[in-house]
Amino acid sequence: MSELTKMGLADARDALAKGETTSVELTGAFLEAIEASGALNAYVHKTPDLAMTRAKAADEARARGEAGTLNGLPIGIKDLFCTQGVDSQAGSRILEGFKPEYESTVTSKLWDAGAVMLGKLNMDEFAMGSSNETSVYGPAVNPWKAEGSDAALTPGGSSGGSSAAVAADLCLAATGTDTGGSIRQPAAFTGIVGLKPTYGRCSRWGIVAFASSLDQAGPMTKSVRDAAIMLTAMAGHDPKDSTSADLAVPDFEAMLTGDIKGQTIGIPREYHMDGMPEEIEVLWSRGKEMLQDAGAKIVDISLPHTKYALPTYYVIAPAEASSNLARYDGVRYGRRAKLGQGDSITDMYDKTRAEGFGAEVQRRVMIGTYVLSAGFYDAYYNRARRVRTLIKKDFEDAFAAGVDAILTPATPSSAFGIGEMASADPVQMYLNDVFTVTVNLAGLPGIAVPTGLDSRGLPMGLQLIGRPWEEGALLNTAYALENAAGFVAKPSKWW
Template sequence: MSDLTRLTIAEARDRLRAKELTSVELTEACLGAIEAAGPLNAVSAGTPEKAREMAAAADARLAAEGDAAPSLCGIPLGIKDLFCTEGVASQAASNILSDFKPQYESTVTQRLWDRGAVMVGKLNMDEFAMGSSNETSCYGPVVNPWRAKGSNRDLTPGGSSGGSAAAVAADLCLGATGTDTGGSIRQPAAFTGIVGVKPTYGRCSRWGIVAFASSLDQAGPMAKTVRDAAIMLEGMAGFDPKDSTSAELAVPDFEAMLTGDIRGKRIGLPAEYRMEGMPADIEALWAKGADMLRDAGAEIIDISLPHTKYALPAYYVIAPAEASSNLARYDGVRFGRRAALGAGDGITDLYEKSRAEGFGSEVQRRVMMGAFVLSAGYYDAYYLRAQKVRTLIKRDFEQAFEKVDAILTPATPSAAFGLGEMADADPVKMYLNDVFTVTVNLAGLPGVSVPAGIDHDGLPLGLQLIGKPWGEAEMLDIAYAMERAAGFDARPDRWW
């Protein structure tokens, strides 16, 4: 594998502008890495011809514009399969969308291509973004490039953006898009030792992204460093009149605002995140993170988010409810796979057979849960009550941010676990992986996972920073200071 693929976005940008390498060379290096990384199963659809065309166009633009070219010009990126990309398979990792090739481009990917970025492939994920281990995909599970010391066991890269996380961690691309509904950017980022940003709800357009839970979904960048994530976020964000939830706000130059000077910043540590049975490695890393920020000049303050314990149950009422509504369109008539009918079958048989064949078991489970909580007689008891809890959780954060500038928590309750380890267990055990992340989606806040240490098995661990609404710049600056203090530079050994 070429060392070019190990470059960060910022390093590659500077070398491209200095004419020390070309986008074509960089893209070919990534395409070679993808070809050699079959065992990871991170790429669901390679796009080598499209990548070469885009790279050649980027080189021409760099030659014409020089340093005035956008920061992402010529940078090879991977795109999560949830984003619609014109003429390229966009299946949301589901059989019900087999052979779907959109004739349009999602707003986020169009913004990236307008800035000269290069698409090297679509990336594997959990079906319809429903999962925490990337084991629900119709393409099969993604394998984490990291392995525990002395073990050959395949580990999960996390989910649902597991293909994006694995591709960035294994140097198959320089950055990748992800989506985060309950932690699906931050959890896989923590499991693979990279940076993942979930922006404020409304910062990035949802138009052209296959919907899971519309009030929770948000696109964001996954990259090797905080600086790279800042560069990508600026390229992805912006107002979109096609998305009614898109915020008409100016997009800051997030990279320019990375100073690392956090003297006087107040960082909150929520008491409710000290979960019973938390692994010692996670507890120690959280304390170490607080010390690093304190040493950088920040003030550490104990805070309370009293409704945190209700976040998971509320999330797993609201998200399936919205999913059941969004996925109703896949009925074998308007969208998606159509089942073959037998003699005497009617329209109801068509609906039932098409959805049974097209949806995997986890998606079926969540659709049924969602239909149940929205049904007559249960709506008030479940869905309406969950929305009230959501309001209380949002209020907790509003009150906390009157005292602090950001909140520090663990990103996950453990390091990466083995593929298949939870597959046959109670699904609630899998849902518990989202315990530190779902509150951020329920409140619509920005969050970032930063790699900050290694556990006793040699696997990466991440810390999460939660920022104020529209406060990505301040949040990323604190993350930048923590990244520099942590000095995390570990990489997975190449076994694939």
């Protein structure tokens, strides 16, 4: 593997600026690494010709003195983002062959900043999953392996291809989306940084919708500094998205000082879950000590409605998915089922959706349709919306009391094996989101930072939750935690 691929965004940006390499050389190194990484199944739509065209254009722009902030930097794009002329399937059979005639706002911003697209990355179908096993392309595979075992592990979900690609040095960074933890959980499983911004910080226009009031795009990177660089390029107001915030985007990288003296970090007592592995508890305690040693004040806080977060999420998210996925019917684009003589348009809808959607998507659409139905709307959906308001208020009360950020585990375990939970009760899989869904329900920014290895040599992460719109302060606290943890472990290459 080329040494070039081991760099992160900041290092590669500096190397390009100094003339130590070119975008063409850098992009070529990544394309070689991608071709040799088939066992990881991270990339599902490769775009080598487009990548080299953009890399050449980036080098020419630099020669003219017109380099953007991400000029010539090769990145991967989650298959949920619409990319003009390139397959955008959302990991689903029903969008087979769909090549949008438009570009999502987030990817447009990245291309305007000069970034180079290496290809589209694997993901759970319509972002519904915590292990990347619901993908029509088959599961992405974690580049990490447990010591003494050859078993394939999940890279997390739904942004599993993104996390695997970043951890395996198949791109400098990648885009992800987070509806209930789909950036932060895979980041923790693969030893990388994953940032979910405040709801509305990044435009959702051109991103295939799962649950519109929860979805948010964010960066998945090799370091906190890289996350700050990428978020600055991704964020910003978009008139095409009515939920996009009309706020100025600061230079997040410039806010990274590592100085958190006088900051107050809250530790929510409700996150001490029954049956939580001792290694996660120990990691959490170490995180508290590291932030305390960096000058922060640690206080216990209460988020009393946390226990209702998972059931609330798994009413609201499927309800919104049920509405959003009604548009996939085989009429205008994507897959259409073969019809028999005499089949009606209703038969076409039924057959197309039955063969186009996978089992998990079907399950969530059915749940969502049920909770929105006339007899159950108040009992489930409206009640879940009221509880969501209470969960949001818990965080507001904590921040009003002077808490600057909240420290929790990112996941209830390290990466588990592919197939390990596939036949289990689906609720067991949903429990992977126990520490992350509250952040989406409250619309807050959250970041997963790799902070240690478990007894099997697998990465584990901690989560920091910040005040709304204060990603700069959150990134700075994460930067202090990253510096204190000194996590530099990488997976041994086996693919």
